[in-house]
Amino acid sequence: MTSIDLNPAxxxxxxxxxxxxxxxxxxxxxxxxxxxxxxxxxxxSFLTFSLMYLAPGDLVKNLLGTRPASPDAIAAIRAxxxxxxxxxxxxxxxxxxxxxxxxxxxIRMQQPVTTVIGQRLGSTVALIVLxxxxxxxxxxxxxxxxxxxxxxxxxxxxSALALLGLSAPSFALAILLLYLFAxxxxxxxxxxxxxxxxxxxxxxxxxxxxxxAGIGAILMRMTRAAVLRELQxxxxxxxxSRGLSEREVRTVALRSAAIPIVTGAGLILTFIVGxxxxxxxxxxxxxxxxxxxxxxxxxxxxxxxxxxxxxxATIAVITIFVDLSYVLLDPRVRAKELNR
Amino acid sequence: xxxxxxxRRPRRAILAAVAAAAALVLSACSGxxxxxxxxxxxxxxxxxxxxxxAFPGSLxxxxxxxxxxxxxxxxxxxxxxxxxxxGADGQxxxxxxxxxxxxxxxxxxxxxxxxxxxxxGDLVTPEDVVFSLEQAANPETSPNTAYYLMSLDSVxxxxxxxxxxxTTAPDASFLTALSNxxxxxxxxxxxxxxxxxxxxxSQSLLMGTGPYEVTEFxxxxxxxxxxxxxxxxxxxxxxxxxxxxxPDENTRLLAAQKGDIDIAFNVPLNQAEQWKKIxxxxxxxxxDLSYVGLMxxxxxxxxxxxxxxxAIASAVDRDAIVDKLLxxxxxxxxxxxxxxxxxxxxxxxxxxxxxxxxxxxxxxLDQAKKLLEKSGSxxxxxxxxxxxxxxxxxxxxxxxxxENLKEIGITVKVREVPLEEWLATIGDGEHGLGFMxxxxxxGDPAEVNSYMLGLENxxxxxxxxxxxxxxxxGATTDPAERIDVLLELEQLNADQTVNxxxxxxxxxxxxxxxxxxxxxxxxxxxGSWGSQLFATK
Numbered sequence: 001m002t003s004i005d006l007n008p009a010x011x012x013x014x015x016x017x018x019x020x021x022x023x024x025x026x027x028x029x030x031x032x033x034x035x036x037x038x039x040x041x042x043x044x045s046f047l048t049f050s051l052m053y054l055a056p057g058d059l060v061k062n063l064l065g066t067r068p069a070s071p072d073a074i075a076a077i078r079a080x081x082x083x084x085x086x087x088x089x090x091x092x093x094x095x096x097x098x099x100x101x102x103x104x105x106x107i108r109m110q111q112p113v114t115t116v117i118g119q120r121l122g123s124t125v126a127l128i129v130l131x132x133x134x135x136x137x138x139x140x141x142x143x144x145x146x147x148x149x150x151x152x153x154x155x156x157x158x159s160a161l162a163l164l165g166l167s168a169p170s171f172a173l174a175i176l177l178l179y180l181f182a183x184x185x186x187x188x189x190x191x192x193x194x195x196x197x198x199x200x201x202x203x204x205x206x207x208x209x210x211x212x213a214g215i216g217a218i219l220m221r222m223t224r225a226a227v228l229r230e231l232q233x234x235x236x237x238x239x240x241s242r243g244l245s246e247r248e249v250r251t252v253a254l255r256s257a258a259i260p261i262v263t264g265a266g267l268i269l270t271f272i273v274g275x276x277x278x279x280x281x282x283x284x285x286x287x288x289x290x291x292x293x294x295x296x297x298x299x300x301x302x303x304x305x306x307x308x309x310x311x312x313a314t315i316a317v318i319t320i321f322v323d324l325s326y327v328l329l330d331p332r333v334r335a336k337e338l339n340r
Numbered sequence: 341x342x343x344x345x346x347x348r349r350p351r352r353a354i355l356a357a358v359a360a361a362a363a364l365v366l367s368a369c370s371g372x373x374x375x376x377x378x379x380x381x382x383x384x385x386x387x388x389x390x391x392x393x394a395f396p397g398s399l400x401x402x403x404x405x406x407x408x409x410x411x412x413x414x415x416x417x418x419x420x421x422x423x424x425x426x427g428a429d430g431q432x433x434x435x436x437x438x439x440x441x442x443x444x445x446x447x448x449x450x451x452x453x454x455x456x457x458x459x460x461g462d463l464v465t466p467e468d469v470v471f472s473l474e475q476a477a478n479p480e481t482s483p484n485t486a487y488y489l490m491s492l493d494s495v496x497x498x499x500x501x502x503x504x505x506x507t508t509a510p511d512a513s514f515l516t517a518l519s520n521x522x523x524x525x526x527x528x529x530x531x532x533x534x535x536x537x538x539x540x541x542s543q544s545l546l547m548g549t550g551p552y553e554v555t556e557f558x559x560x561x562x563x564x565x566x567x568x569x570x571x572x573x574x575x576x577x578x579x580x581x582x583x584x585x586x587p588d589e590n591t592r593l594l595a596a597q598k599g600d601i602d603i604a605f606n607v608p609l610n611q612a613e614q615w616k617k618i619x620x621x622x623x624x625x626x627x628d629l630s631y632v633g634l635m636x637x638x639x640x641x642x643x644x645x646x647x648x649x650x651a652i653a654s655a656v657d658r659d660a661i662v663d664k665l666l667x668x669x670x671x672x673x674x675x676x677x678x679x680x681x682x683x684x685x686x687x688x689x690x691x692x693x694x695x696x697x698x699x700x701x702x703x704x705l706d707q708a709k710k711l712l713e714k715s716g717s718x719x720x721x722x723x724x725x726x727x728x729x730x731x732x733x734x735x736x737x738x739x740x741x742x743e744n745l746k747e748i749g750i751t752v753k754v755r756e757v758p759l760e761e762w763l764a765t766i767g768d769g770e771h772g773l774g775f776m777x778x779x780x781x782x783g784d785p786a787e788v789n790s791y792m793l794g795l796e797n798x799x800x801x802x803x804x805x806x807x808x809x810x811x812x813x814g815a816t817t818d819p820a821e822r823i824d825v826l827l828e829l830e831q832l833n834a835d836q837t838v839n840x841x842x843x844x845x846x847x848x849x850x851x852x853x854x855x856x857x858x859x860x861x862x863x864x865x866x867g868s869w870g871s872q873l874f875a876t877k
Contacts, residue, residue, distance in 0.1 A: 056757075056761045056764055057758075057760040057761050057763070057764045058763070058764040061760075061763040061764050061766070062760050062763060063483050063484070064483060064484060065408060065409065065484070065763065066763065066766065066776065066777065066778050067408070067484070067487065067778075067791070068487055068791040068796070069483075069486075069487050070479070070486065070487055070490050071796070072479060073479035073483060073486045073487060076479035076480050076483075076486075077479065077480075077483050080480050106400075108400040108401070108407070109400045109401055109541060109542075109559060110401055110406055110538045110540070110541055111538065111541045111542065111543065115542075115543065116559075119542065119558065120560070171588075175588075175590050175591070175594075178590075178591060178594055179594065182594065182598065183594055183597060183598055186598065189600075190591060190594050190595040190598050190600055191584070191586050191591050191592075191595055191600075192561065192562070192584060193561055280560075281587050281588055282588045282590075282591055283588075283591065284560070284561070284584065284585060284586045284587060284588065284591060285560070285561075286558055286559065286560035286561035287560070290398075290560050290587075291560065294398075294400075294560075297758050297759070297760045297761075298760055299760070
């Protein structure tokens with residue numbers, strides 16, 4: 001995966017608005033963000049293209065395997081996939097097509113890239129959403145509880161769990177889950193994506209749990225840290241001194257802690273993509289993760305380019321939403337962004 | 341014909357504690373080897389609604405011209421047919437052609453069955469056969485099969501049920517190319533054109549004449565095959581075959597233990613014992629026509645020195661590799677061609693005797709040391725040996741070789757790489773020492789040795805005598821005479837240590853005891869195997 005800067009960009013210095021220009025200012029801020037994203041995507045597409053160009057392996061040999069081939073056949077394949085064109089010509093060819101919405105044909109599958117990705121997107125999105133939900137509904141309450149009971153047994157157990165989730169390799173965890181809940185206690189199917197609807201959901205439970213463990217652990221530690229910090233903040237001390245009930249005090253603390261938690265959750269969501277490769281392989285799921293891995297190895301460039309851009313664009317969109325959530329959650333940011 | 345594209349796993353470290361929890365304990369070795377089924381199974385004559393078959397990796401495309409791993413051939417074999425087929429005994433038999441004649445060395449006249457029918461109910465026309473063969477010979481639409489048809493001169497309709505094929509020169513392996521184990525899987529011209537030539541995808545599927553049709557295909561998930569009544573042979577007993585792609589070997593084993601799988605192809609050798617322990621199933625081993633050997637790129641020093649090559653060949657303990665590392669699931673290779681590939685002229689026993697007559701580099705470290713001292717590299721050297729992640733048995737063999745070579749002063753760095761990276765190292769002019777791992781589907785005795793020794797071979801071995809022998813073997817149509825020529829070629833290989841044969845492979849197949857298969861031989865899965873399955877009593 002190409003890594004990109006995941007930090008939300010600093011708020012844009014929009015020119016001073018007249019009253020009533022709030023919506024327009026927000027619109028302009030988002031527009032500027034989107035232009036930034038497009039530039040980043042083009043840079044990423046060039047980087048991916050270069051890396052694939054330099055990676056070991058040879059497309060012709062991947063197509064032909066260990067078998068012999070006539071020089072004519074090799075020449076025909078090289079011509080068909082423009083392997084002899086200069087590097088920049090090949091990149092610009094790809095870019096020109098992509099800008100017109102044509103992402104080409106998968107060399108390995110002989111199908112349009114959009115079709116190949118379309119067939120698998122649902123499975124991976126469902127897997128990621130489910131894993132994310134599992135992580136959020138377990139990790140955040142656990143993190144809050146852990147912070148509230150700091151230093152007590154509950155805190156220690158929760159922290160130990162998080163350590164386990166973080167350090168267990170996901171393929172090992174996946175196989176352990178398989179053994180426990182598909183074999184010993186045959187609740188869930190062992191592999192595959194199911195036949196759609198509830199059956200697919202049922203098939204995704206174990207893979208989602210395996211995928212959720214790592215990110216859940218990070219989320220739990222982040223929640224715990226954020227809530228602890230808020231509980232010790234001036235605002236909470238002041239609230240207590242005003243004689244507010246402990247419940248009201250907690251609400252104040254949690255609302256302030258929500259900002260770093262949401263940011264963290266958004267960023268963590270972007271890390272799930274790597275985990276899907278392993279989980280999809282172990283559970284034999286037809287998804288984007290396994291597609292990306294196989295395409296990179298095969299040097300199926302059109303697929304790699306399209307999947308990379310899709311992932312990068314998704315990350316960019318999530319980042320924009322995280323930034324927007326600041327505006328919703330934090331009155332200070334809202335004031336700064338919109339009322340200058 | 342090509343190395344099987346099995347699971348591509350993320351690089352994994354040791355399966356620590358979890359492995360033990362998941363019962364991944366290797367038990368003591370026991371010999372493999374016999375092809376005879378361990379359980380006596382009786383055909384009940386009953387029909388079976390559906391069976392699940394597990395493949396160790398996903399297919400990306402179902403058309404063998406586009407993707408030609410061994411699993412692609414297995415799957416296509418029960419869906420599509422060539423003009424001729426290969427029977428369980430390795431001999432040619434009828435397929436779409438009911439009979440054929442060879443009026444001269446370069447002409448083949450095929451009489452098509454008048455009842456040959458595609459799975460959509462349309463009759464097969466000579467035009468469909470001509471079109472399919474032209475596509476199979478086209479390197480752009482069929483990069484994987486074009487090579488086998490290089491000697492194709494013309495293909496014409498010469499009657500209402502007759503097709504005549506000519507070659508530019510006599511080619512003894514040409515008939516093989518016209519079968520589904522070689523290059524030809526007959527499809528309908530209209531179907532091909534309706535799909536713009538993009539056949540074998542999840543949208544177009546396949547059109548053939550075999551006993552099963554593909555009704556569903558999703559890469560990385562499954563292929564569904566349904567029985568049809570359009571095939572010329574007997575109606576199969578199994579109505580539906582669902583092939584699931586399960587790349588992770590532990591998941592596959594768990595699914596079988598759970599009872600989800602009826603047949604599993606290519607069970608990993610290192611898991612054989614666990615598969616054998618599954619209560620209501622059995623593991624059957626059969627020679628799979630594969631060859632594993634060392635190759636030496638003669639463009640890379642010091643491998644241009646025959647003494648260096650001979651020293652390395654003498655440092656390989658083939659008996660130990662087969663008995664201990666392969667647990668008996670394989671056979672020490674005395675030549676590049678397999679004994680089965682001689683079946684058109686010799687029995688298995690005669691073939692083994694003949695092949696053992698070729699000069700062998702027996703395991704002898706003292707001899708290896710002497711040879712190295714005699715060579716220009718007496719002080720030893722360092723080299724790298726890569727093996728594909730899909731063949732762990734090659735890795736253990738490489739480690740064993742590295743241990744032995746260390747004693748005579750050669751340092752070998754063994755490195756596991758993804759299959760694709762390994763393919764790129766073959767004959768790349770940088771890796772002097774390498775593996776050749778080749779699954780022959782045709783069973784033709786010249787398929788592998790002519791590739792490893794003839795023109796444009798990946799060893800960069802330039803030798804006119806070898807080129808002449810390859811040409812001569814192609815022009816010799818009598819099977820026994822042809823094998824004599826190929827034995828000369830193998831002797832030349834041994835004399836110059838161009839390749840060092842290691843072992844002929846076996847594949848393990850797991851069967852649930854509810855399912856049997858008639859005539860289980862190295863060729864079974866290269867024929868219409870779906871029709872060979874039966875329900876047991």
